[in-house]
Amino acid sequence: MDEAVPHLQVRQLTLQNFRNYDDLHLTFPGGVIAIVGSNGQGKTNIVEAIGYLSTLHSHRVASDIPLIRHDHTSAVIAAEVIRGDRALMVDIQLNTGRANQARINKVAVPRTREILGVLTAITFAPEDLAIVRGDPSERRAFLNDIATQQFPRLSGVMADYDRVLKQRNALLKSAGGARRSNLEAVSATLSVWDEQLVEFGTELMCARNELIVNLAPLVASTYAEIAPHSEPLSLSYDDSLSRSEERPVTYDPDAVRKAFFQALDTKRQQELDRGITLVGPHRDELRLTLGRAPVKGYASHGESWSVALALRLGSYDLLARERATPVLILDDVFAELDTRRRRHLAERVADAPQAFITAAVDEDVPVDLVGCWLEVDKAEVTQRDR
């Protein structure tokens, strides 16, 4: 391992009332950890918890409720994370009916988002096919996860943007019913929200552009290795301003701000008629193209898997280069891949300082690489030899 690049490792994990675990304590070594068990026994729940600490949401479900054990009102995920030569304790309590509470080294932080960046992890799972085939919101969520792991500060900007967007949409909706005489009053208030929308939106768009510019070559080269006979994969940023006349020439904040204000101005009547905000990063798209055809709708099943894998591994490389080598999590994916993709993924696993691999059977794991075998049966985790 290169000494200059620190890497992350989960040394201990505690789950309380999380999914099907009432009280689980695990200690992990570095290297490759295989978690094997039949479906429904709880192997994915372990990696889901690790992933949650890195992104503050599950890679499987949109809400936190299913994560809390049935008939309980809260769940705890706690981990000891090693970063370079430092150990850090991080934990989060998930609550029903009230806000979640997070702590770093047992000290409560005012907002859960402040633990972002403590543990960085990249999860590749069957659900990732949705990044390729799903709605634009899936691709925005993918970008957001990488952006907040690289720059935790952005999660605050995103929260503010969402809040402003809600306020502005509420105002547009109420203005729709207002009579012409009231329009002047409405537009005076609207311009106040415009200003905040543009401020936070510009920051997000510039950050997304930078992320895509940095990510694109890493994803493209990974894709070329996994699928050498396919057309080249390219990523580009299709921001909502570029679909209107006011496309910013560069992503210089001042240029974006100007184009954003102009776009709002152009769309004003349409926005009032429809009662929603029509420009801004909430309508961005990450465009994925193979050769000249869009991936969505044109790529085969195998190609779609390769694109999803390339996006995740490219993100892994980006975080490794910019921050610290993240923890790699492969949830039930080897079984889905053909020989070439399995081999490529195995090579990456071999290089990873710490990787978690879940599978139903031993054959779906790169057996020679595994240093630690965990067997999961009805929420009981036991360590065993190969």
Add this chain to the structure above:
Amino acid sequence: MYEGVLADLIDELGQLPGIGPKSAQRIAFYLLQAEEEDVKRLANTLLEVQERVKFCEQCGNVSEEDICRICRDPRRDPSMLCVVEESRDVIAIERTGEYRGRYHVLGGAISPIDGIGPEQLRVRELMQRLSDGAIEEVIIATDPNLEGEATATYLARALNPLGLTVSRLASGLPVGGDLEYADEVTLGRAFAGRRRVD
């Protein structure tokens, strides 16, 4: 589970802000064991507050008279006006002892989600107060959150054409705090609002 009037009391107490079911129960049992005269005094005070406290016709602050104590006080600087969201904010600023002008309570902040626009706040009253030219400086002291900022921006745009001095409270680092523990937003604002040291 409790029955009858005791259950009613616990329910009523539970409706109050910041009081959960456990606290409601604790307060109810405290009242049950308290001296009769103490309970009567509390009950009477509640009724009296309801009857006597109203809002100052001039500034909108809570008051027992038509015009509140601060608006009546002749020692107050009539040329300065501080605009706040709630009466609670008046108390907070009064505690500092730094400000000698008068107040204007808006009754909230602009928040379209909650159906609150400038028309629902005491903005029209504010513009009327400013029309006679006696007030020369307006300090906008709305909360430093998204809604408070939006309200401040709205007011600043409405007031600037009147030729008054309009200022916004500085937001920055807490006194006695450590730089390294400040969040980025606070620290960023403190940078933006830095001042020259002579």
